[in-house]
Amino acid sequence: xxxxxxxxxxxxxxxxxxxxxxxxxxxxxxxxxxxxxxxxxxxxxxxxxxxxxxxxxxxxxxxxxxxxxxxxxxxxxxxxxxxxxxxxxxxxxxxxxxxxxxxxxxxxxxxxxxxxxxxxxxxxxxxxxxxxxxxxxxxxxxxxxxxxxxxxxxxxxxxxxxxxxxxxxxxxxxxxxxxxxxxxxxxxxxxxxxxxxxxxxxxxxxxxxxxxxxxxxxxxxxxxxxxxxxxxxxxxxxxxxxxxxxxxxxxxxxxxxxxxxxxxxxxxxxxxxxxxxxxxxxxxxxxxxxxxxxxxxxxxxxxxxxxxxxxxxxxxxxxxxxxxxxxxxxxxxxxxxxxxxxxxxxxxxxxxxxxxxxxxxxxxxxxxxxxxxxxxxxxxxxxxxxxxxxxxxxxxx
Numbered sequence: 001x002x003x004x005x006x007x008x009x010x011x012x013x014x015x016x017x018x019x020x021x022x023x024x025x026x027x028x029x030x031x032x033x034x035x036x037x038x039x040x041x042x043x044x045x046x047x048x049x050x051x052x053x054x055x056x057x058x059x060x061x062x063x064x065x066x067x068x069x070x071x072x073x074x075x076x077x078x079x080x081x082x083x084x085x086x087x088x089x090x091x092x093x094x095x096x097x098x099x100x101x102x103x104x105x106x107x108x109x110x111x112x113x114x115x116x117x118x119x120x121x122x123x124x125x126x127x128x129x130x131x132x133x134x135x136x137x138x139x140x141x142x143x144x145x146x147x148x149x150x151x152x153x154x155x156x157x158x159x160x161x162x163x164x165x166x167x168x169x170x171x172x173x174x175x176x177x178x179x180x181x182x183x184x185x186x187x188x189x190x191x192x193x194x195x196x197x198x199x200x201x202x203x204x205x206x207x208x209x210x211x212x213x214x215x216x217x218x219x220x221x222x223x224x225x226x227x228x229x230x231x232x233x234x235x236x237x238x239x240x241x242x243x244x245x246x247x248x249x250x251x252x253x254x255x256x257x258x259x260x261x262x263x264x265x266x267x268x269x270x271x272x273x274x275x276x277x278x279x280x281x282x283x284x285x286x287x288x289x290x291x292x293x294x295x296x297x298x299x300x301x302x303x304x305x306x307x308x309x310x311x312x313x314x315x316x317x318x319x320x321x322x323x324x325x326x327x328x329x330x331x332x333x334x335x336x337x338x339x340x341x342x343x344x345x346x347x348x349x350x351x352x353x354x355x356x357x358x359x360x361x362x363x364x365x366x367x368x369x370x371x372x373x374x375x376x377x378x379x380x381x382x383x384x385x386x387x388x389x390x391x392x393x394x395x396x397x
Contacts, residue, residue, distance in 0.1 A: 006069065007136035013066045013074050014129045017118070021126065024118035026079035028330070029125040031114045032089065035071025036101045038148075038210075042071055053088050057081045069136035074129070076118075086331050089113050100212040109360055109381070115330045121363045150213030151221070155206070160224045162205040168228050171200045172236075177246070177357055177379045178387065182371040187387055190377055191244035191272050194233050196225050219250070226253040230262045246272035248304060251279050254290045263297065270299060272323065277305040280319060291320065302357075308332070311343040317350035325357040328366040328380070345373055 020027055034047055051073055057063040062081035066074040077085050093102045093112065102112045116125035149155075174194045178187040202211050212218055226249050233239050233247065245266075253259055254273060263271065273294060280287045280303060291301045300322035307327045310316075316324050324347065331340045348356045354377070358370045361380030370378060 007133050009066045009068055010129065010133035010136045013068075014126065014133050016064065016066075016076060017122070017126050017129050020076065021118050021122035024122060027118045028077050028082055029116045029118060029129075030075045030077055030085060030089075031128065032073050032075075032092075033101060033112055033114075034073060035068070036111070037096060037099050038101075041096055041099050047071055050092060053092070054085065057084055068132060070132070072132075074132075083331065086329075098213070100210065103212060109362075110327075114362070117330075117363065117365050120365055124363070148208060148210040148213075150210050151217045152214075153217065155209050156217050156221055159206050159209065159211075160221060163201070163221075163224050163228060166205055166228075168196060168201070168225075168232055171197050171204070172229070172232055173197050174238075175379060175384065176387070177377055178383050179376050180367065180371065180378055180383075182376070185367075185386075187383070189243055191246050191270070192239075192242040193246040193248070193272075193274065193379070194229065194236075194239065195248055196229055201225075223250050223253055226250055227256075227258055230258055234262055234265050240269065242269075244270035244272055244300075246274050246302065248274040248276075251275055251283050251286045251290055254294070255286070263299070272300045272302050274302040274304045274325070277303055277310060277314075277316070281314075287319070295322070304359075306347075308340045308343055311347055315350065316347060321351070321355075323355050323357055323377070324351055325359045325379070328358050328360045328362070328369075330365070333365055333369045341369075341373070348373070348375060 017029060034042055034050055036042075051065060051067060054063055054065055054073075054075065057077075058065060062078045063085065064076040068074060075085065089112075096102050100111075114128070116122070116128070118125060151159075172194060173196070174192050176192045177190045179190045180187045198211060202209070211221065226247075229247060229249075230253075233245065239245050249259075254275075271294075273290075275287065275290075294301055302323040302325060303316055303319060303321040304325045306316060306324060308329060308331065311326070326344055326347070329340070332344060333341075344356075353374045356375055357377040357379055358366060358375055359379045361367055361370075361378050361382045363382050366380065367378055367382065367386075370376075
């Protein structure tokens with residue numbers, strides 16, 4: 001195949017991963033979804049500049065870079081360069097923080113980058129590369145779509161009216177937080193989080209507006225979504241079957257008559273209210289009122305939106321939540337980034353290891369790291385797949 005052929009880079013990536021997975025030697029595959037950024041951020045010039053940030057690491061074959069047909073880049077990274085790559089990815093997030101692809105989605109998942117350890121996840125890394133190869137060879141040429149206009153006060157008002165009257169049931173998702181036993185990997189449900197898929201909601205009620213473009217207007221919109229979520233969950237039969245349920249809400253929502261009515265209708269079921277750290281920091285007095293009131297009723301508060309960078313600056317345990325949720329990042333398992341793991345372990349010790357949740361668990365590496373460090377609560381697609389596999393093995397129970 002000549003280098004100008006469609007899918008050449010993807011083919012080269014597939015062949016390289018297939019060859020290296022027989023002797024992984026600590027290598028990782030990294031996918032950066034640069035091609036999914038907004039049109040103004042993924043111009044050919046900018047994509048070249050971003051790729052060039054990794055070029056110095058190519059010396060000594062520490063990093064192999066593949067420029068993919070869809071604008072993404074893939075890299076095979078040796079152990080000695082993984083921390084450097086992670087630092088560059090972090091700088092890219094900061095540089096393009098206004099682009100929705102660099103933010104976590106409603107489920108707390110990373111849409112911008114994906115890491116696969118060839119010693120553990122080689123099959124998934126190879127499958128991803130093969131799918132990219134198929135798409136590159138079969139798909140039509142990419143057409144540049146104009147960027148969506150950002151949310152404005154006028155469009156916010158229109159969208160809020162639509163959401164107030166829309167059937168949001170099709171957009172509601174749920175994902176359990178599992179308590180896993182280190183010895184047996186046996187998992188039980190701690191609680192089930194219910195949330196609205198922002199992507200699906202946008203495609204339905206606001207296909208021509210970037211809902212996440214303005215952070216503060218989106219927060220205003222999220223209060224409307226809070227109310228609709230409360231109305232939906234209280235009527236959902238399968239929610240009543242959960243040992244406990246969690247909702248990610250604004251602090252202001254928790255003190256409304258609607259939420260109080262929701263609590264009274266739920267009756268004896270335990271509620272875990274997830275609040276974003278930025279909401280807590282900007283309205284600490286309200287958080288303290290809410291935290292005490294919920295606990296007095298037998299419910300719980302969870303602080304979400306935590307990562308290693310935040311934990312270096314703030315001791316979240318002093319806020320005394322019932323749970324805290326920290327997003328998994330590959331640097332936690334990197335021996336050269338020991339300080340990253342230390343800040344998470346410090347929170348676990350101060351808060352209590354049984355209260356710290358590792359979220360965005362996409363591979364066995366995240367689970368293994370957490371269990372090794374005395375943690376037991378996890379959430380993510382890898383856990384969902386593991387639980388589904390266990391149910392099938394048990395005959396569908």
